[in-house]
Amino acid sequence: MAARLKVYAAQFGFHDSVVAARSQAAALAAWGTRQNLFAEGRAKVTDDPEAIAVALAHPEVPLRRAVGSKDPFSLEPGLPDVPEAPKRKAPDPKVVKAAPAPAPKAPPPDRSKLAAAEKALTAINIRRLDEEAALAERRAALEADEIASRQRWIKDRKAAEAELEKARRAYRAAGGEA
Incomplete structure (x- = not known):
């Protein structure tokens, strides 16, 4: 079946x-x-x-x-019928249109407030850079002071330890117990 x-x-x-x-x-x-x-x-x-x-x-x-036709279905159909485009009327030669007047140019917007704001921002950025440079100098000076202080401490400590050792030996030599 x-x-x-x-x-x-x-x-x-x-x-x-x-x-x-x-x-x-x-x-x-x-x-x-x-x-x-x-x-x-x-x-x-x-x-x-x-x-x-x-x-x-x-x-x-x-x-x-x-598409859209009522023709019978077949293996080789024809193309659809396309209606002719409507004809355009020729412009009337007597009527002449004037070109539109150009629109008046608007004055450019006032840039003074924008320029002042940009200048203020630049001044703030420059001031910050100067502050960072001064802080870096102070930081370098503090680090140099710290290094010098540490070196003095090491030198003084070695001298004090040597003096302490010398005093202990002298004390022991004199009969003391330390």
Whole structure:
């Protein structure tokens, strides 16, 4: 027993297309696409009796006709009829339009407040750089003082330790216990 055929319709470019197939997948294969046009709403089962009759006469063969026409579906449809474009009226030579006057130029905006704000910001940045330089000098001087202080301490401590050791030896030599 032959499988029951359904007639599917879709639009491709300038043509409407129908195909009689046993499933949506078979219809997509007949149209030569792997894109699921049914999921996108671009293909559907048709209920047009004329399209159904022609498609069932040629199962699994896509038939086409120009979009919007009532021509019968066929293997090689013609192009759609395009209406002629409306003709334009030639301009009346007596009526001459004057060119619109250029709009008056607006004066440039006042930049004085912007310039003053930029100058103030530059002065603040320069002052900060000067402060950082002064702090760096003070930091370097403090580090130099710290190094000198440490060196004095080391020198004085060595001298005091040597004096302490000398005094201990003298005390022991004199008979004391330390």
